[in-house]
C-alpha cells in the first residue's frame with residue numbers, strides 16, 4: 001500500500017514523498033483496519049515535516065493529525081464497530097491508504113455522503129475553535145471577540161460557532177478580497193489594516209472585546225492585545241508569522257491583560273473519553289445542520305503528495321487541500 005513518509009526534516013514538499021510500505025495486516029482483538037478516505041494538510045503537518053512542531057518524531061515518519069475512513073476489518077474483541085462503518089481517526093500518522101489502530105482511537109460517524117469530507121477536517125480545527133471560545137473567557141450573547149487569520153479553517157469555525165451563540169466577531173485578515181465572503185459567512189466586522197486597528201475596534205465594539213484569538217503572533221498579537229478591554233485575554237494558538245508573541249508590560253500590569261496559549265493535543269489528552277465523544281457529537285451536529293462547513297480548495301491523489309504539500313504551503317488559498325488516498329469519493 002501507499003503512505004506518505006519523510007526521512008529527513010525540511011520543506012514539506014521536498015522532504016515528504018509517497019512510498020510503498022507493507023500492508024498493515026490483520027487486526028488484533030482490540031484493533032480495526034480503516035481504509036482512509038480523505039485527510040487534510042494542516043499547518044501543523046507542515047511544521048512536523050519541517051521539524052518545527054512540538055516534538056520531532058523518530059524517522060522515517062508518516063505524518064497526519066486527522067483523517068476520515070471506512071472500517072474494512074475489526075478484531076474479535078471489538079464492540080460497537082463493524083466493517084463498513086465510517087470513522088474519524090483520533091490518533092496521528094494517518095497519511096496512508098490504510099490504518100490499523102486500536103478501536104479506542106476511532107470515533108464512529110453517521111453522515112450523508114456529501115458531508116463526509118467535512119469529517120476529515122473535524123478533529124483539529126473545529127474543536128480548536130469551539131474550545132478556545134469557551135475555555136478562557138465566559139462570553140455571552142452580544143459580547144465581542146477579535147481574531148486574526150480569520151479566513152483560516154479555525155477562523156471560519158470561530159466565526160460560525162460564535163454567530164450561532166450570538167457572540168459578535170471582529171476579524172483581521174491580510175486581503176481586502178476576504179471582507180465580503182467573511183461577512184457572508186457571519187463575520188460582524190472584517191478589518192484588513194493593522195494601522196489604527198484599536199481605534200476602529202473600539203468604535204465598532206464600544207469598549208473592546210474581552211477575548212483575542214491569535215494564530216499569527218509578532219506585531220499582530222501586539223495590535224490585537226491593544227484592542228482588548230481591561231482584563232481581556234489574548235490566547236495564542238499558532239505561529240504563522242514565525243515571530244515571538246508581543247505584549248506591552250504596562251498592558252499586563254495596568255490594564256490587567258493576560259497572554260496565554262492553547263494546544264488542542266494537550267486539551268484532548270486531559271479529557272476523558274466521554275468528554276471527547278461529547279465534544280465531537282456536538283461538532284458533528286454543527287456539520288449536519290450546516291453551521292460548520294470548511295472550504296476545500298483542491299483534492300489530490302496520494303501519489304501527488306508533493307504537489308499537494310506545495311499547494312497547502314501557498315498564501316491566499318480559499319480553503320483546505322485534501323488528499324484522497326484511495327481515489328475520488
Ligand SMILES: NC(=O)c1ccc[n+]([C@@H]2O[C@H](COP(=O)([O-])OP(=O)(O)OC[C@H]3O[C@@H](n4cnc5c(N)ncnc54)[C@H](OP(=O)(O)O)[C@@H]3O)[C@@H](O)[C@H]2O)c1
Pocket residue numbers: 042043044124125128149150151152153154155174175215216237238239240241262263264265314315316317319320
Ligand atoms: N494550537 C492548536 O491546537 C491548533 C489547532 C489547530 C490549528 N492551529 C493553528 O491555527 C492556524 C490556522 O490553522 P488552519 O488549519 O485553520 O489554517 P489554514 O486553513 O490552512 O489557513 C492558513 C491561514 O493562515 C494565514 N496566514 C499564513 N501565514 C500568515 C501570516 N504570516 N500572517 C497572517 N496570516 C497568515 C492564511 O492567510 P492567507 O489566506 O492570507 O494566506 C490563512 O488564513 C495555524 O497556525 C495552525 O497551526 C493550532
